[in-house]
Amino acid sequence: MDNKVAEGVFFLTGKDFSNAGAASSNLKGVLEGMSVQPDIIRRAAIAAFEAEMNVIIYAVAGMMHYYITPETIRIVVKDMGSGIPDIGLAMTEGYSTAPDYIREMGFGSGMGLPNIKKNTDRLDLDSVVGGGTTLEFIIYLNKDSKGAKNETL
Amino acid sequence: MTLDEIKNTLNAAVLSKREDMNLNIVRAYCADLMSDVLAFSITNSLLITHLTNAQVIRTAEIADVKTIVFVQSKRPDIETIALADTKNIPLLVTDLSMYEACGKLYEKGLRS
Ligand SMILES: Nc1ncnc2c1ncn2[C@@H]1O[C@H](COP(=O)(O)OP(=O)(O)O)[C@@H](O)[C@H]1O
Numbered sequence: 386m387d388n389k390v391a392e393g394v395f396f397l398t399g400k401d402f403s404n405a406g407a408a409s410s411n412l413k414g415v416l417e418g419m420s421v422q423p424d425i426i427r428r429a430a431i432a433a434f435e436a437e438m439n440v441i442i443y444a445v446a447g448m449m450h451y452y453i454t455p456e457t458i459r460i461v462v463k464d465m466g467s468g469i470p471d472i473g474l475a476m477t478e479g480y481s482t483a484p485d486y487i488r489e490m491g492f493g494s495g496m497g498l499p500n501i502k503k504n505t506d507r508l509d510l511d512s513v514v515g516g517g518t519t520l521e522f523i524i525y526l527n528k529d530s531k532g533a534k535n536e537t538l
Numbered sequence: 539m540t541l542d543e544i545k546n547t548l549n550a551a552v553l554s555k556r557e558d559m560n561l562n563i564v565r566a567y568c569a570d571l572m573s574d575v576l577a578f579s580i581t582n583s584l585l586i587t588h589l590t591n592a593q594v595i596r597t598a599e600i601a602d603v604k605t606i607v608f609v610q611s612k613r614p615d616i617e618t619i620a621l622a623d624t625k626n627i628p629l630l631v632t633d634l635s636m637y638e639a640c641g642k643l644y645e646k647g648l649r650s
């Protein structure tokens with residue numbers, strides 16, 4: 386049985402709040418289908434969901450690619466959007482530029498990127514102001530390869 | 539505490555089509571910030587919230603929240619209820635405030 390490799394892509398549309406979260410929900414289903422450990426599924430799903438919401442909130446459109454191997458879950462979320470002027474600031478807990486209507490929906494507390502970092506083993510964020518943002522993260526599936534938590538790619 | 543006991547304690551209405559009233563809940567968590575739910579909620583818990591949009595259901599699904607109680611008579615729309623049904627997340631609504639709802643559940647023994 387070797388259903389331990391999979392890859393795929395989801396397309397994300399900015400401000401499409403009725404479908405926001407559907408990609409991460411699908412990804413969660415894929416991981417469940419591959420019998421990945423529940424705590425790892427939870428970490429991957431939480432990180433993917435926060436990344437997906439950022440595209441919905443801050444970008445015009447984007448894509449979420451996932452690559453699953455027996456060793457790793459790698460997720461690349463690329464968007465066309467406003468970009469992030471100061472990545473260090475964006476990674477700070479509590480920093481948010483979300484408008485009020487986003488806060489009323491329960492988002493915009495500035496904990497998204499910190500949550501992603503907390504739940505992943507490697508994280509890389511690249512952004513061009515006025516161009517877009519690419520967020521890539523990796524979660525190791527085997528505890529022994531988990532040595533270097535949160536190192537920068 | 540079972541879903542049935544939670545419903546009775548909060549004098550709540552059940553919004554979902556089918557639900558297992560014997561579902562056992564051992565932890566509760568109240569929040570209106572979805573990132574907090576994602577960061578701090580524990581699997582198989584109950585979420586108590588004011589928010590009724592579709593993202594709450596998605597957040598619950600992602601964070602393995604088992605059931606949601608909406609306080610202050612806040613009701614989600616039909617689409618949101620339908621989404622919760624497809625994800626097997628029972629929804630309850632109570633007239634009580636967040637403070638009262640948490641207090642009553644705590645008093646009845648739901649303490650973590
Ligand atoms: N994909 C993105 N495009 C543009 N800006 C972003 C993106 N993701 C995050 N940001 C910026 O980084 C800030 C912090 O993001 P995050 O930690 O997810 O918190 P929140 O979304 O709650 O504001 C956001 O308020 C926004 O200014």
Ligand SMILES: [Mg+2]
Nearest residue numbers: 435439497498
């Ligand atoms: Mg965010």
